[in-house]
Amino acid sequence: MKITRRRAIMGAAMSITLLAAGCSGSDDAATTGGGGETVSEADVAKALEAGGNLTVWAWDTTITKVAADFQTKYPKVKINLVNAGTGNDQYIALQNAISAGTGVPDVAQIEYYALPQFSLAKTVAELDGFGATALDGKFTPGTWNSVHAGGKIYGLPIDSGPMALFYNKEVFDKHQIAVPTTWEEYAAAAEKLHKADPKAYITSDSGDAGFTTSLIWQAGGKPYTVDGTNIGVNFADPGAQKFAAQWQKLIDGKLLSPVVGWTDEWYKGLGDGTIATLVTGAWMPSNLESGAKAGNGKWRVAPMPQWEAGGKSTAENGGSSLAIPTASTNKALAYAFLKYTAVDEGAPTRVAAGAFPATTAELDAAEFKGKEFPYFGGQKVNEVLAESAGQVVTGWNYLPFQVYANSIFSDTVGKAYLGQGTLTDGLKAWQDASVKYGTEQGFQVK
Amino acid sequence: MTRRSWTGWQFTGPFLAVFALVYLAPIIYSAYLSVFRTQLVGGTSFVGLENYTKAFSDPQFWEALTRVSLFLLIQVPIMLGLALLVALAIDSGRLYGTGFFRISIFLPYAVPSVVATLMAGFLYGVRFGLVGSINETFGLNIADPLGPDWILTTIGNVVTWQYIGYNMLILYSGLKVIDTSLYEAAAIDGAGEWRIIRAIKLPALRGPLVVAGIFSIVGSFQLFNEPQVLDSLAPNSITTYFTPNIYAYQLSFAGQQVNYSATIALIMGVATMIVAYAFQRRSMKGTL
Numbered sequence: 001m002k003i004t005r006r007r008a009i010m011g012a013a014m015s016i017t018l019l020a021a022g023c024s025g026s027d028d029a030a031t032t033g034g035g036g037e038t039v040s041e042a043d044v045a046k047a048l049e050a051g052g053n054l055t056v057w058a059w060d061t062t063i064t065k066v067a068a069d070f071q072t073k074y075p076k077v078k079i080n081l082v083n084a085g086t087g088n089d090q091y092i093a094l095q096n097a098i099s100a101g102t103g104v105p106d107v108a109q110i111e112y113y114a115l116p117q118f119s120l121a122k123t124v125a126e127l128d129g130f131g132a133t134a135l136d137g138k139f140t141p142g143t144w145n146s147v148h149a150g151g152k153i154y155g156l157p158i159d160s161g162p163m164a165l166f167y168n169k170e171v172f173d174k175h176q177i178a179v180p181t182t183w184e185e186y187a188a189a190a191e192k193l194h195k196a197d198p199k200a201y202i203t204s205d206s207g208d209a210g211f212t213t214s215l216i217w218q219a220g221g222k223p224y225t226v227d228g229t230n231i232g233v234n235f236a237d238p239g240a241q242k243f244a245a246q247w248q249k250l251i252d253g254k255l256l257s258p259v260v261g262w263t264d265e266w267y268k269g270l271g272d273g274t275i276a277t278l279v280t281g282a283w284m285p286s287n288l289e290s291g292a293k294a295g296n297g298k299w300r301v302a303p304m305p306q307w308e309a310g311g312k313s314t315a316e317n318g319g320s321s322l323a324i325p326t327a328s329t330n331k332a333l334a335y336a337f338l339k340y341t342a343v344d345e346g347a348p349t350r351v352a353a354g355a356f357p358a359t360t361a362e363l364d365a366a367e368f369k370g371k372e373f374p375y376f377g378g379q380k381v382n383e384v385l386a387e388s389a390g391q392v393v394t395g396w397n398y399l400p401f402q403v404y405a406n407s408i409f410s411d412t413v414g415k416a417y418l419g420q421g422t423l424t425d426g427l428k429a430w431q432d433a434s435v436k437y438g439t440e441q442g443f444q445v446k
Numbered sequence: 447m448t449r450r451s452w453t454g455w456q457f458t459g460p461f462l463a464v465f466a467l468v469y470l471a472p473i474i475y476s477a478y479l480s481v482f483r484t485q486l487v488g489g490t491s492f493v494g495l496e497n498y499t500k501a502f503s504d505p506q507f508w509e510a511l512t513r514v515s516l517f518l519l520i521q522v523p524i525m526l527g528l529a530l531l532v533a534l535a536i537d538s539g540r541l542y543g544t545g546f547f548r549i550s551i552f553l554p555y556a557v558p559s560v561v562a563t564l565m566a567g568f569l570y571g572v573r574f575g576l577v578g579s580i581n582e583t584f585g586l587n588i589a590d591p592l593g594p595d596w597i598l599t600t601i602g603n604v605v606t607w608q609y610i611g612y613n614m615l616i617l618y619s620g621l622k623v624i625d626t627s628l629y630e631a632a633a634i635d636g637a638g639e640w641r642i643i644r645a646i647k648l649p650a651l652r653g654p655l656v657v658a659g660i661f662s663i664v665g666s667f668q669l670f671n672e673p674q675v676l677d678s679l680a681p682n683s684i685t686t687y688f689t690p691n692i693y694a695y696q697l698s699f700a701g702q703q704v705n706y707s708a709t710i711a712l713i714m715g716v717a718t719m720i721v722a723y724a725f726q727r728r729s730m731k732g733t734l
Contacts, residue, residue: 092699099704121486207682229487258573260681265574401486407686407700414682418594437701442487 038129039332044339047332051076054333057094058109059086060158060320062353066346070337073345077333087111091403094325098123104327106334110155111320112146113210113398113406116226119154120400124323127153130335138343142392143358147321149400150228155321156342157358158350161281162388163214163304163317166288169377170298171200171273179302183246186277186305190255193276201257202250204266204275207417209409210317211280215247216240217315217396219307223431226397230444233399233434235427242307244423251417258417267291279304281317282356282385289375297377301384314388315396319358356385363389401441405434473712480709486702497709506687507710511717513598514689518666521602526658528606529613530651534643536614537621548618552611559608563675566604567592571679592680601672609665613658620654621647656729660722667718670695690714 056067056079067079082105084093091114097103110118118124132153136144143157167179172189175196180186190202205211216223221239225232234240250256257275259266269275271294278284288299304314322341324334340346347359357363363386372378399405412433413426438445480497484490501507532551536544554562568575570591581588591600624646632642670691677684686696690710698707 088700095702117486260679263678404701407696410681411685411687418682420594440485440703442485 037125037331039131039335041131043332044130044336047330048074048077048336050333051078052330052333053078053080054107054330054337055080055082055105056107056337057082057084057090057105058107058322059083059090060109060350060355062350062355063109063158063341063346065353066341066349069345069349070340074336077337079337087114088403088407091117094118098325098327101327104325106324106328106330107322107337108325109158109320110323111318112143112157112316113213113402115147115155115321115323116149116398116400117403118323118325119149119152120229123326124154125326125328125331127155127324127335127338130331132156132335135339135343138360139358140360140363140389140392141394142316142389143319143321145394145396146316146319155323156338157319157321158342159283159319159355160358160389161283161316161318161356162385162392163218163279163281163314164384164388165277165279165302165304166284167277167300167302168270168273168275168295168298169300171276180305181303182309182311183305183307184309187246187249187253187255190250191253194253194255200274200276201269202255203277203279204257204259204261204269205250205417206256206258206260207410207414208261209406209413212243212409212413213398214315214317215243215279217393218304218313219243220313220393222395222397224397224399226400229400229442230446231399231438232446233431233438235424235431240427241424244427248416248423251419251423256417268294271295273298281319282388283318285373285375285381286354296375299376300379301376301381303384304388312391313393314391316392399434399438400443401434401437404437405430408433408437473715476708476712479705480712482705484702484705497706498713500706501709501713507690507693510687510690510693511714514666514669517598517602517669518663521605522659522662522666524602525606525609526613526655526662529610529658530617530655532610532614533617533621533651534647536618537647538639548614551614554608554610555612557608559604559671560675562608563604563672566600566607567676567679570600592676592683594683597673597676597680597683601669601676604672605665605669609662613662616654616658616661617651620651624650652729656726659725659729663722663725664718667714667721 051074054077056063058081064081067081071077071079084090084105090109094105094108094110097105108124110124115124119126135156139157140160140162142162143160147153147155147157165179171177171193172179175193177189177192178185180189186202193200193202213223216237216239219239219242221237221243223233223235223237223240225234235244257269259269259275266275270278270288270292273295285301288295306313322338324331324338328334341350343359347357347362348365351357351362351365351368357368362368369383369386370380371382373381409430412429413423415421415429416423416426435445481492481494482490483493483497535541536548541547557565570577572578572581572588572590572592577588577591580586589596591597628646629642632646637645668691669689673684673688673692674695677688684692686700687693691714694707694710694714697703697710701707
């Protein structure tokens with residue numbers, strides 16, 4: 001379930017561009033309304049009775065078991081589970097299928113930051129009429145908010161990424177550094193660590209859009225305002241500036257390792273102690289366990305460093321939902337699978353397989369909170385992570401074209417990580433480029 | 447009364463059908479797409495030539511075009527010069543083990559460019575790889591070959607390494623078709639090796655050099671794989687508009703601006719044709 005933002009390596013660019021161009025027939029997705037469909041519980045039951053084929057696009061490996069269980073329970077349903085790529089790769093494939101009008105799955109995994117792009121174009125179905133409104137209260141407020149757009153529900157949360165500080169305790173103990181509770185202390189720890197061991201860095205960051213927006217989110221920033229097709233982008237926002245000022249210190253002090261995330265080198269650094277911390281989403285433990293085996297027993301989890309001493313604010317990083325593309329011909333059955341996976345039997349199954357839940361029932365379950373992680377020296381990691389889930393700052397919005405905005409992050413903010421200009425300059429350039437794109441795409445941008 | 451014979455058409459028909467399907471149809475469809483605009487809000491509308499006027503005043507497109515032009519002007523002469531040198535050296539007959547020499551220079555061409563670039567990326571990494579080791583061993587601080595200032599040079603290096611052998615082979619085959627009696631005649635007249643190169647070999651290589659040049663022009667304008675692969679190692683050095691092809695890729699896949707992307711692709715196609723044609727006209731003047 002790793003959230004990579006790596007661009008796909010593609011050969012033969014032009015032929016592919018032409019091919020893609022050739023596939024995008026009459027693209028009037030933005031004008032067709034998918035909303036307002038009403039499917040009663042009886043319809044869903046009938047669909048399950050009738051059975052049929054369901055194509056599910058998801059990269060989350062814990063869904064495999066859920067799909068198998070679902071087919072055992074409803075033998076007439078045949079689920080075709082496809083891994084069409086992780087994150088952005090899958091959205092490209094999905095967007096192409098939607099444009100082409102063929103090969104669209106019945107269910108697709110979509111991260112929260114990407115969902116607005118699909119809900120705005122109404123290429124994923126509004127779920128209010130399917131009975132999704134009745135699920136109010138089943139999910140954590142942060143994730144439930146994330147699947148809403150314009151007051152309507154467009155997906156069901158399947159996992160979440162409330163953030164926490166993952167740190168290599170062995171490194172901290174060796175250099176007698178206290179675990180930072182504020183970002184001020186975090187910067188001080190970064191300096192102390194790098195001075196004690198020039199090969200070691202507090203963390204690696206060469207510019208990551210998701211991380212940047214999450215930290216601004218935690219700082220109380222609201223750089224994006226979205227009201228239908230009226231949007232605003234403002235990185236002069238106090239929260240964004242708070243982040244820029246603090247993080248600039250780490251860049252200027254050369255205290256961040258430039259190793260690119262999710263590479264072999266990165267995992268190696270996490271294992272051997274040269275990358276000492278990670279501030280990231282609650283989905284991280286299983287990635288550490290499988291990717292950085294050398295760090296076994298050394299890592300611990302602490303609450304996310306705060307912007308104010310004594311504060312209790314966190315943000316989400318990553319996390320995804322399941323949505324039903326408007327082009328699906330079997331929406332009632334698709335919704336049955338959604339509900340099964342997100343709230344019914346599927347939720348505990350997925351937690352047992354290592355997913356971090358978005359449902360309050362699973363988060364509060366005693367066996368979930370009490371689970372001891374050998375990788376983390378027997379620490380009850382989920383206690384820290386579940387606490388973070390309840391402290392996520394509310395009111396955050398992503399842009400309806402966040403996938404695109406994130407793709408140009410390295411063009412703009414990325415420069416600051418090379419020492420060309422400051423983060424504030426970079427964020428301003430990112431803002432300008434996002435505004436330009438938004439205007440070109442017909443949004444009212446202020 | 448003349449009866450039209452369809453025999454010719456029957457023979458060329460299969461080719462023409464495939465040609466129309468895989469060459470003409472995509473181009474026509476791209477041209478069709480390029481006169482529309484699809485917005486996330488507002489859907490699709492006919493915009494005439496607006497995408498074209500936009501492209502000509504698009505600073506990102508110009509930056510990309512300037513970059514590949516620079517690449518063309520610097521990397522291609524170096525690469526062809528080296529290839530020429532190697533071809534002449536092998537042809538001179540004064541080298542031992544020419545077969546081995548020839549195959550080892552040609553071998554990089556057999557390495558897929560994605561693999562070649564990854565290899566170069568690891569070689570040039572300042573924290574791992576060769577550059578990192580040199581810096582560490584000698585306490586140096588060599589400029590980061592994957593930094594934004596040097597990345598184009600690094601790509602040029604990779605491309606040169608890959609394609610010298612290929613171009614060498616084109617030139618070498620040009621040398622092999624020269625009638626050896628010319629050399630004998632030149633030797634009788636007292637011409638040395640340099641004289642033979644200047645008076646016989648180079649003029650004979652004019653055609654092959656033009657062919658190699660045109661391939662290189664097309665290759666430079668279509669630069670994509672190398673920067674795209676390096677993007678995963680040095681994301682801040684490779685912008686999303688690093689080359690025209692990367693820009694077109696970004697526009698259609700990340701930006702969903704398929705129409706504008708088709709416009710860029712068409713402009714680049716036409717630009718490549720013009721440059722290649724001008725090059726051919728100029729260099730073949732007086733020979734054809």
